[in-house]
Amino acid sequence: MMTFGSLMWVTGRSSRQHWWLVQLGCMVILALLFFSLLPSDGWDGLTQPRGQLRLDEGTSPVLPLTSMADFLRNFGFYSSPLSWVLFVSHIRRYHDRNKSGWWSLVAVIPVIGGLWQLIELGFLPGNPDKNNYGPPPGAVRLPAGFDQELDELEEKAGGLAKVDDAYLANYAQKFAASQQQELAIAGPATASSGPRAFGKRR
Structure with missing residues (x-):
């Protein structure tokens, strides 16, 4: 782009x-x-x-x-x-x-x-993976917190599962969609609950 x-x-x-x-x-x-x-x-x-x-x-x-x-x-x-x-x-x-x-x-x-x-x-191709100057052009931008989720996934797999690029891109999109859905659900609830005092829970 x-x-x-x-x-x-x-x-x-x-x-x-x-x-x-x-x-x-x-x-x-x-x-x-x-x-x-x-x-x-x-x-x-x-x-x-x-x-x-x-x-x-x-x-x-x-x-x-x-x-x-x-x-x-x-x-x-x-x-x-x-x-x-x-x-x-x-x-x-x-x-x-x-x-x-x-x-x-x-x-x-x-x-x-x-x-x-x-x-x-x-005519010569560039590096397909991340190099000293950043990720490849057009690479999928991972949402915040994705790296932590990926680390947890690798720990659960015990390092035995090999995750390819297509799976990573699909997982990143699903993670971003779930985050947006949570924000959309939490938005009206937060607005209806009224203001909170700083440092107090309801």
């Missing part, structure tokens, strides 16, 4: 699907931004002089000013948030591979770095 945190924060992990969606989405936005900033006469309009900058007389030839500088400045300004989103997606994808985000700097190596980053982030 793509959330604001998964796009902006470097903590956590991202799947290959999430990484590809971010890359393709940013490419489309950057292409639209590029063409929207072009002058009406296209690329040729960026190279046409629109003014002159003269230094002290006799010290330097006339330097032409073109709209290219404005184009590059505006494109860099508006694309900076997308650059951050792309950078975050690389780091979180390396986390999914159980690697430090510093590996994203491999892209600065000409040709080889970018190609290796594409292969590792776009």
